[in-house]
Ligand code: HEM
């Protein structure tokens with residue numbers, strides 16, 4: 001039972017972390033605490049942290065056959081980034 | 093009554109002819125099915141979840157589409173046979189419809205599903221599995237493909253075919269320039285078919301990862317299986333990009349977004365998305381063919397494949413690089429020069445793994461005792477043709493040169509050398525090779541050779557002159573060209589070649605008819621003169637519904653060949669005989685496909701109640717499936733033993 | 742009654758294959774949303790005469806829907822947790838909470854869209870708005886689909902209990918739900934927050 005309770009605590013902590021991250025991100029945008037040049041990267045960094053939490057903790061990406069699961073998501077992410085990058089270049 | 097007659101009078105003659113032939117075909121097939129009491133038989137195929145039957149249906153349906161698109165190719169060539177020619181109705185608008193549907197059907201409804209069909213039959217046999225991982229989903233893929241295919245094909249007689257080329261570039265494809273249902277068929281039809289393709293790919297991936305016989309490590313898999321694994325990964329990603337492109341076009345045409353418009357948005361978005369899909373698609377239809385040739389060349393040379401490991405890595409590398417070259421289709425749209433240089437480099441890079449493969453095939457043949465049966469002939473024809481197509485590909489990959497070649501007949505020549513050279517030759521090779529496995533009869537060798545030589549000679553006569561036409565400046569997608577520019581005789585030769593190819597296809601059909609009607613059953617597991625090397629040749633031809641009565645023991649990459657070397661008749665199987673559990677057949681995939689078809693018509697013609705009805709049907713069938721208990725049926729042990737030991741044959 | 746152990750519930754080969762297949766579907770969906778984001782980013786500045794992100798969005802409303810969806814992801818994780826322990830009632834409650842929050846999210850989104858359209862920001866006003874509605878619409882459609890799907894599974898849960906058949910299905914649905922949430926995190930960041938920067 002101990003192990004299971006641990007898991008429960010972990011879930012809750014991570015959930016609270018995600019909410020806090022969201023609020024901080026929200027706060028950063030409404031104030032001008034960080035210069036607008038760096039802000040986008042900070043916000044994206046926060047998003048990535050949240051996503052990693054979801055994938056690892058909530059979705060068990062590293063469990064059985066994690067190899068294939070990670071390959072699938074990382075591959076898709078790679079192609080998504082490639083697409084976004086070259087589509088974004090169209091702006092210029 | 094009068095108004096209906098009036099309506100028919102307004103129709104052009106080709107559509108009337110198409111209507112009439114459709115009616116005749118429907119009546120004739122209904123009549124024949126009733127006369128020979130084959131409706132139940134037909135239904136048992138439609139609802140089947142057996143991967144072999146599904147594969148065969150894939151092959152059959154895409155072959156029908158091949159005939160249709162091939163007919164269009166002949167019409168194109170007839171219109172272009174002479175300068176300033178006016179053949180039947182195929183000028184201007186109608187000509188655009190011909191080329192657009194020819195390209196669309198050939199790529200999406202012929203090349204891709206032909207390979208998927210063949211691999212559907214072969215991959216589970218090659219890895220020693222009893223079926224694919226998801227037999228139900230397999231059938232669903234088939235029916236989504238058929239629904240999408242019907243939609244694209246029916247457009248010709250119902251409202252007009254897509255007419256903006258197989259690439260359907262915006263802004264021409266937008267409502268503004270091509271109103272009416274024509275170009276709406278394209279995104280809707282392909283969306284449905286594409287959905288099926290993605291599901292099929294996931295099915296292959298999981299099957300290959302999880303259902304291999306014990307001992308069949310990844311590096312022991314035959315190359316057909318390997319190539320299908322990588323192809324499936326490409327499909328999962330590339331067809332998702334296509335799905336978004338099609339969704340975007342649907343939004344533009346039906347819901348009034350202005351993302352692709354040249355004034356308010358940016359038409360290049362379509363080109364990017366389309367080619368992010370489009371170039372990997374080229375490898376999706378080439379890699380499985382490479383796999384087939386690897387197996388065929390090794391079998392008919394009676395030698396182990398040279399450089400197996402490098403072959404595998406070449407496939408993976410090609411798959412990876414395939415995603416990084418798409419801008420070579422867009423060199424001339426005015427992106428910045430650095431982007432062009434980057435993509436020119438990646439394009440050239442991809443020639444390296446491809447070259448490795450070519451050399452490996454040549455080294456496999458070197459010193460082998462080669463038999464020149466039809467599958468092998470096609471493999472040899474492939475090597476020659478594909479190298480030529482590859483050379484023109486590298487030429488096109490050089491940016492300044494592409495400014496000359498772009499949108500000329502040079503490109504048409506290049507793409508046919510690559511696609512027919514790899515995919516169509518590959519499928520024909522594979523079909524001749526595995527026909528006895530699928531149907532238990534060898535295709536006639538003599539007709540096979542006739543088929544090969546007419547098709548290949550016809551091919552080079554059709555497409556070689558197109559290089560020269562292109563260099564002389566003839567643009568693609570034009571319905572005529574002026575006299576006195578020296579293009580006339582080249583085009584005429586090309587048209588003659590096209591008819592020779594047509595004869596080749598006819599001989600192929602004749603071969604199938606004669607073989608089915610008069611051919612003898614082979615009764616052997618390995619009908620290719622004991623040259624078989626892989627697991628599919630260790631089981632009866634055609635295999636029983638469960639493929640393998642017991643689990644094959646795999647200790648090497650070429651289990652059957654090693655058994656032969658040890659003077660054994662067949663490989664060893666392990667375990668006791670037991671009752672075999674089979675998935676039950678299901679009519680749901682068929683109905684879901686039909687629901688999609690209904691919904692699609694609703695979308696194309698913007699009849700919203702019909703679309704809603706169709707989508708409701710889709711969700712209903714999904715819900716039913718979710719609640720179904722998925723118990724299959726069991727084949728009793730004694731039947732399995734009976735068949736496996738050959739008692740009673 | 743002994744709670745069925747996690748291993749037993751998911752040990753079925755078919756269940757494992759289903760889960761693996763679903764991960765590849767997620768890979769496909771990553772590309773789908775990647776392309777939608779790509780479209781959005783490339784036309785972000787083409788606002789024609791319509792409003793741009795700065796004028797249009799009201800962050801304090803978005804923060805509510807974000808918290809709603811994040812919470813649904815958490816309840817969904819709790820649902821899976823109790824599912825693995827074999828507690829039927831709790832599983833039911835957590836998943837029910839999940840879809841209720843999902844419905845709440847959709848509701849908020851509809852209100853938001855209706856307000857935008859009222860301000861004259863329709864799907865054909867500008868390329869930016871077209872891409873915005875396409876991206877958000879696709880995501881919203883996923884949420885609705887998830888709600889319907891999980892409701893079906895909950896009926897099955899009530900009818901058949903936690904079995905080797907229903908447990909993997911619920912687990913897969915939970916993956917789907919978390920994935921929707923992942924996409925929302927990016928939408929929140931890229932569309933709403935960065936739109937304001
Ligand atoms: C059977 C013999 C075939 C002949 C005689 C033939 C002929 C042609 C011709 C003349 C064109 C150029 C139309 C134009 O640009 O005006 C064309 C285009 C094309 N063909 Fe074929 N073709 C054949 C088979 C195939 C096959 C097997 C495939 C692929 C599997 C294929 C794929 C295409 C594609 C993608 C285009 C481009 C269509 C477009 O520009 O939108 N063709 N074909």
Ligand SMILES: [Cu+2]
Nearest residue numbers: 371418420421
């Ligand atoms: Cu390309």
